[in-house]
Amino acid sequence: MTTPQPRAAVRRMKEYHPPLGGRDGLRLDFNENTFSCSPRVLEALAKISSAELTRYPERGPLEALVAQHLNVAPAETLLTNGVDEAIHVLCQAFLDAGDELLLPVPTYSMYEVYASSTEARIVTVQAGADFRFPLDALLAAITPATKVICIANPNSPTGSVVSREAILRILASAPHAIVLIDEAYFHFHGETVLDLIGRHPNLIVARTFSKAYGLAGLRLGALIAAEEQMQWLRRVISPYSVNSLALACLPAALTDSAYLDWYVEEVLAARREFAAALDELALPHWPSAANFILVNIGSQHAAFTAAMKTRNVLVRDRSSDPGCDGCVRITIGTREDTRAGIEALRESLAAINWKRDSEA
Ligand SMILES: *Cc1c(COP(=O)(O)O)cnc(C)c1O
Numbered sequence: 042m043t044t045p046q047p048r049a050a051v052r053r054m055k056e057y058h059p060p061l062g063g064r065d066g067l068r069l070d071f072n073e074n075t076f077s078c079s080p081r082v083l084e085a086l087a088k089i090s091s092a093e094l095t096r097y098p099e100r101g102p103l104e105a106l107v108a109q110h111l112n113v114a115p116a117e118t119l120l121t122n123g124v125d126e127a128i129h130v131l132c133q134a135f136l137d138a139g140d141e142l143l144l145p146v147p148t149y150s151m152y153e154v155y156a157s158s159t160e161a162r163i164v165t166v167q168a169g170a171d172f173r174f175p176l177d178a179l180l181a182a183i184t185p186a187t188k189v190i191c192i193a194n195p196n197s198p199t200g201s202v203v204s205r206e207a208i209l210r211i212l213a214s215a216p217h218a219i220v221l222i223d224e225a226y227f228h229f230h231g232e233t234v235l236d237l238i239g240r241h242p243n244l245i246v247a248r249t250f251s252k253a254y255g256l257a258g259l260r261l262g263a264l265i266a267a268e269e270q271m272q273w274l275r276r277v278i279s280p281y282s283v284n285s286l287a288l289a290c291l292p293a294a295l296t297d298s299a300y301l302d303w304y305v306e307e308v309l310a311a312r313r314e315f316a317a318a319l320d321e322l323a324l325p326h327w328p329s330a331a332n333f334i335l336v337n338i339g340s341q342h343a344a345f346t347a348a349m350k351t352r353n354v355l356v357r358d359r360s361s362d363p364g365c366d367g368c369v370r371i372t373i374g375t376r377e378d379t380r381a382g383i384e385a386l387r388e389s390l391a392a393i394n395w396k397r398d399s400e401a
Pocket of ligand 1: 080124225248249
């Protein structure tokens with residue numbers, strides 16, 4: 042008896058299971074906002090009417106609002122069910138058999154997850170020393186088959202950045218490829234290439250409401266690209282993938298800039314405190330332009346992560362990411378939450394009798 046079989050690419054895939062599993066305690070594992078979203082968003086949610094739930098969601102008017110906020114045209118703006126859906130739609134629209142997806146690694150996992158459900162080949166380029174952006178290696182890896190290049194700026198799990206000059210060189214060197222600049226952590230870095238939309242038809246920029254805005258559960262992201270590329274993405278995306286609750290909350294999130302500014306300032310101050318604490322403990326780490334820091338615990342990374350969990354602090358072991366052996370990624374939240382994290386970190390290092398690998 043034969044049973045239905047999926048495409049070959051799907052048979053090769055593994056299920057992607059983010060380590061959620063309850064997640065009680067101080068969540069420093071997914072780079073979420075550790076405090077809250079804007080109270081105005083909660084007010085908007087409380088005012089949802091029956092009609093808003095009864096009818097199908099209409100994305101258009103909110104796309105216009107986001108476009109205005111980002112100073113781009115509505116036709117260049119696409120709201121998505123988080124940046125994850127944006128990546129999925131991009132892969133579905135552009136990646137075919139014989140195409141290549143080019144990725145500097147380590148980077149955000151979902152580029153590879155969604156690309157692996159297509160027939161395209163995934164080509165990776167390893168970051169340089171101290172996770173420096175591998176510009177020369179990336180340029181050398183561009184071929185006529187390169188169809189999509191995904192770059193997170195700032196990058197996860199490293200917190201490292203890529204310069205505007207480097208992005209311009211990539212855009213010019215791969216005019217036949219989509220270059221996605223994923224600015225999920227934009228607010229903690231402050232640099233963007235959004236202004237290049239319109240001048241570079243192969244550029245796509247992504248933004249999310251999941252990190253600084255504190256709305257990861259709402260699933261709200263945006264893609265910005267030249268209309269010429271956007272028309273393909275609009276064909277592939279579901280017309281209702283951004284639901285009515287997300288759309289109803291969006292204006293409040295966008296207009297409460299005082300709340301957003303407050304949270305970003307908290308994180309930037311906490312990031313300085315956290316880096317100073319790591320220096321004092323002689324724990325190797327890398328400079329971060331995002332709301333997390335990658336720390337090199339070394340061979341005791343698993344014991345450390347478990348010891349933190351015993352103290353109700355969740356952190357993310359990134360040891361199996363390429364070039365990240367022994368590394369753990371720790372989210373930076375408010376100063377208060379970050380201080381609690383530092384306290385748990387000190388206790389955990391003592392509890393596992395932590396030593397640098399060279400001294401062990
Ligand atoms: C967290 C993250 C995202 C996910 O965004 P969603 O809008 O929650 O899907 C996208 N890109 C990067 C680099 C991230 O770290």
